[in-house]
Structures are given as structure tokens and as C-alpha cells.
Amino acid sequence: MKASDYIVEYLSDKGITDAFGYPGGMVTHLMESFSKYKDRITAHITYHEQGAAFAACGYAQASGKAGVAYATSGPGATNLITGICNAYFDSIPVLFITGQVNTFESKGELAVRQRGFQETDIVSMVDTVTKYSAKITDPNTLKWHLDHAFSVMHSGRKGPVLLDIPMNIFRAEIDPNNMQGYSAEKIASNEDYSEIIEQLNVCKRPVILIGNGVKSSDSTDVLNKFLSMTDIPVITTMPAVDVSPEKSYGFIGAYGKRTANFIVAKSDLVICFGARLDVRQVGAKRENFAPNAKIIRVDIDSGELSYKVHSDEIQICADIKKVLNYLFDNAGSNDFSKWKLICDEIAELLSGIDDRMPNKFIARIGDFIPENSIITTDVGQNQVWIAQSLKTKKGQRIYFSGGHGAMGYSLPAAIGCTLASHNTVFSFNGDGGIQMNIQELQTVAREKLPVKIIVINNSSLGMIRHFQEMYFNSNYYQTVPVGGYTVPDFMEISKAYGIPCYVAESLDQINEEIFSIEGPQFIEIRINEPTYVFPKLEFGKPNQDQEPLLDRTLYDTIMAL
Numbered sequence: 001m002k003a004s005d006y007i008v009e010y011l012s013d014k015g016i017t018d019a020f021g022y023p024g025g026m027v028t029h030l031m032e033s034f035s036k037y038k039d040r041i042t043a044h045i046t047y048h049e050q051g052a053a054f055a056a057c058g059y060a061q062a063s064g065k066a067g068v069a070y071a072t073s074g075p076g077a078t079n080l081i082t083g084i085c086n087a088y089f090d091s092i093p094v095l096f097i098t099g100q101v102n103t104f105e106s107k108g109e110l111a112v113r114q115r116g117f118q119e120t121d122i123v124s125m126v127d128t129v130t131k132y133s134a135k136i137t138d139p140n141t142l143k144w145h146l147d148h149a150f151s152v153m154h155s156g157r158k159g160p161v162l163l164d165i166p167m168n169i170f171r172a173e174i175d176p177n178n179m180q181g182y183s184a185e186k187i188a189s190n191e192d193y194s195e196i197i198e199q200l201n202v203c204k205r206p207v208i209l210i211g212n213g214v215k216s217s218d219s220t221d222v223l224n225k226f227l228s229m230t231d232i233p234v235i236t237t238m239p240a241v242d243v244s245p246e247k248s249y250g251f252i253g254a255y256g257k258r259t260a261n262f263i264v265a266k267s268d269l270v271i272c273f274g275a276r277l278d279v280r281q282v283g284a285k286r287e288n289f290a291p292n293a294k295i296i297r298v299d300i301d302s303g304e305l306s307y308k309v310h311s312d313e314i315q316i317c318a319d320i321k322k323v324l325n326y327l328f329d330n331a332g333s334n335d336f337s338k339w340k341l342i343c344d345e346i347a348e349l350l351s352g353i354d355d356r357m358p359n360k361f362i363a364r365i366g367d368f369i370p371e372n373s374i375i376t377t378d379v380g381q382n383q384v385w386i387a388q389s390l391k392t393k394k395g396q397r398i399y400f401s402g403g404h405g406a407m408g409y410s411l412p413a414a415i416g417c418t419l420a421s422h423n424t425v426f427s428f429n430g431d432g433g434i435q436m437n438i439q440e441l442q443t444v445a446r447e448k449l450p451v452k453i454i455v456i457n458n459s460s461l462g463m464i465r466h467f468q469e470m471y472f473n474s475n476y477y478q479t480v481p482v483g484g485y486t487v488p489d490f491m492e493i494s495k496a497y498g499i500p501c502y503v504a505e506s507l508d509q510i511n512e513e514i515f516s517i518e519g520p521q522f523i524e525i526r527i528n529e530p531t532y533v534f535p536k537l538e539f540g541k542p543n544q545d546q547e548p549l550l551d552r553t554l555y556d557t558i559m560a561l
Helices: 003-013 025-036 049-063 081-089 139-154 194-202 212-216 220-227 258-266 320-330 337-349 357-366 381-389 410-421 438-447 462-471 490-496 552-560
Strands: 018-021 042-045 067-071 094-100 132-135 161-166 206-210 234-236 248-251 269-273 294-299 314-317 374-376 397-399 425-430 451-457 501-504 521-526
Touching (some): 003 139, 025 042, 025 067, 042 438, 049 067, 049 081, 049 094, 049 410, 049 438, 194 269, 194 294, 206 258, 248 258, 357 381, 357 451, 374 410, 381 425, 381 462, 410 425, 438 451, 451 490
Parallel strands (some): 018 042, 018 067, 067 094, 094 161, 206 269, 269 294, 425 451
């Protein structure tokens, strides 16, 4: 059997239905094999390898299976790196396959920079942003490497792997029956999480903080089962705003909801599930976060736990799903109703205080996004407005480029999401981010994918423009038209790709009718005024004291509750 055929058959046997990539000389044998097995797995050509990488991320996020992206050697492989980083920092299982020059053309131990054309040591380049990366030099080890890659991708904290495969390995003949596989060792774990229950029994003002780890560990259902038996207030990190939205008071952090930040400040116990508690979540001065609370952190990644918030925090390195099942089976019915009423009062006192026009546009669009839809966002102001103002409905999922914060993620990720879910996906973008991978409009158009591409066009790189206003005396260099940043006519671009387009400049132009078109659609929201993301935390201040500052009487009233 040809090795490249074996790889494609292996992927299909894992239940993977779609892969993403761009043609190149060193992956032609793999492409030929995808063609042979096209009734079992579809290889979609994107128009840039970064688009393929993000599409594979979206496929993995929406399906729960591994995503697959492939590229040729040299520039093809290096173009995948931003997507590899995205998968690594956001715990997304993606198999990246790169072609490589024939083993007999490789530089090996020679002191030359390059021997074969487009030869690049991609394995070394991605070593720190993959869970496993290897160059396969013996075709008979193919099964071992694939087994190992899939085991590593899905075990512990999920993440990407990369297999670099020379052209002569792809075309080699192998005997699948004579290849050795890989078997992972089972690791015993402590399953006594009684410390959490002990703390719940003595606290008065607990709060549950949900992080992206709940989503990546497939623990949403068991979390909601546990939450249904308790009245503990719930807050989230930005990537987890779609987890239990009916119970959540919003997301914490620098751009978070004031309500959520005040609740943390007034709590006496914070139980964190899969939240990194990085600087954007807890602030630059970590000791200011939940100053009166005991912190319990549950995370599968011991490395994340090494970065403490409080010196006396309780750390539980474990599978979140196991911990939540334990709590569901063993936690008592503590009464926190008085504390819950205080949280409700905080929310009421702050209701509508940060509503601005972009937030109103997002909320209005959200009215017409059906239940069980998938939403992807890009990076910048649009991302924060969505996290702040989109009222998540039953079954909806929102996917961000969280840790890596890569502009250009939303559109190609939406492609992967719609192919995985067979459902309409709503892709939110800024006028800057959409141009990072605008070529993937052709992928959407070619396959007539049901992706609603929504561009919030304020003719600026708004997040950086705001920063320049605050710290550089409003010198808007390269962020607005007079400073050198311009945007194209998006309507003409969408027409060129054959995608129906619509422009809205006011709230009353957003209605159900504009979303009624089947298939792809391009919707431009034009905002003709400077835009801001508020509330916003000034460096060094506690999370609850965000800009623009609250009236001090109101601030003191909330802190006294």
C-alpha cells in the first residue's frame, strides 16, 4: 500500500471528514491520495496556508475531532505557523502535515543552510508551539507516529502536532499489517476533590469562574448539570462567554463586564475551572484580584498552575470533567441565595451603563442569530463588543482566537466550523482583520458555504487608534485614513467573489430579512464615528475600577453591598 494512501485512510478511520490545505510539490502524493478517497474525506483547497490552518482549527472546535491541515515544504510549511500557534494556545487538537524534500536531498548534518529546494526545518521551528513534532524518515514507522500524534493531541491539555513527511516517504510502499503502533501509558490520578466541598461549606460569597478549559475538555454538559443544583453565581473568561449564558453575569478582565469584576472583588471564594488567570483576566497586579477570596484553581495543565495569583491558592491538577462529576455527586445544597441577590443588585445598578452604538449593533444582530448557531469572531474591537453584548442563546457556540489573538482567524475558522456542523456560521470581523485572509471568500463562494460574513467597518484599526489617543497624543499613525490606513470597497469585493452583499448604517437597517438569504452573504456595518471599547482597565488598577470611572457614590455603594 502506498504510504500517502495509508495516511488518508487512517484519517478517515478516525472519523475525520474534511481536511484543508494548499497544493505544492512535496504534497502531491498526499493530494493524489485524497483524490482516491474523496468519497470518505474531502480535502478543501484554501487560498493561503494560514487559511487552511485556521479552517482546521474551526473544524476541530466545532466537531470535537482532530482538525487536519497540510502544506508543502518551505514557505507552505512556514505559512502554517500562525495557525499552529493559535491551536497551541487555545488547546485545539489539529494535525498539521507538511511535505518535505526527499530524504536523499536533505542537508542532514551538512553545514549548509539548505540543500534541497524549499528545504526548511519546520520541526525545529514549531517545537515550542506543538505537543509533538517529528520528521518521518522511515515509512515503516508511519503508524507509530500517527498513533502517537493522535494520542498526544487528545490527552491532557489538548493541542496541535506536526508530522513532516519527505516526498519519498509519501510515495513509499508499505505493509500496514507489519507496522508497529503506539500505545499510551495510563496515568493514575487522585480523584479526591473534597477540598472544594470543604471550602464551599465555610464560605458565604462563592463564585464559579469558567474558562476555555471547560470547552476544550468537553465539560460543558456536566458543568451545567452541576450548576443546576446550586445557586452559586457564575462568571467567565472571554473565550467561555457561551458556556452557561443563562446563569452567567458576564466575563471578567480588562475589557470585561463591570458586574463580573465587582462580583469577584466582593467574593470570598473563587473556584476556577480551566482559566489561565493571565494579565488580561486578573490585571497587572495579581494580588488585586479577588483580594478577600480563597482561590481554587482546577486545570489539567500543571504549567499554568505554576503561575500563581495568591500564594495560598488551592491548586488541583486534574481533568475538569472528573472534578465536576465528583462535585455533582458529593456537593451539598448550600444556601447562597442572599449572596445571589447581592449579585443581582450589582447587575441592576450597572445595567446599560456601557451601552454604546457598536454594542447596540452587535446586540441587534444577535437577535436574528438562531439557537444552536456557531459564531466566530476576529481580533480587535469587534471581538470585545461580541463578548460584551451578544446575548448568547441556547446551543450557540462562540469561537475566538484567544491566547494568540490572531487577526484573520474568523473567516477561515468559519469555513471549518460550517463544514463540521453542516450549519450556518456567523463570522464577525473588523475592517482590518477581514483583509488578513480575505482570499478565503473564494473558498466560501466556490463551495457555496452558508457563512454570513459580517464586517464592522469603522475605517480604522480601532483598538490601536484608541491606544494612540490615550498614550500618543492622538497621533493616529497607520490606524486611520489620514494616518495612512485605508480600507477597500467591501461591496465591490464581495460582488467580485459573487457573494450577495448588504450595507447597514443604522440599527433600523438590521432586520430578519437581510439574514434570510441561503448560502453565503456579506454584510457590512458602517460606523462613521470613532469607536471605543469600554469599559477598559487602566494599567495597575483593580479590575472593578474600569474606565470611564464610575461615579464614586455608585462605586462606593456597590462595594458596600
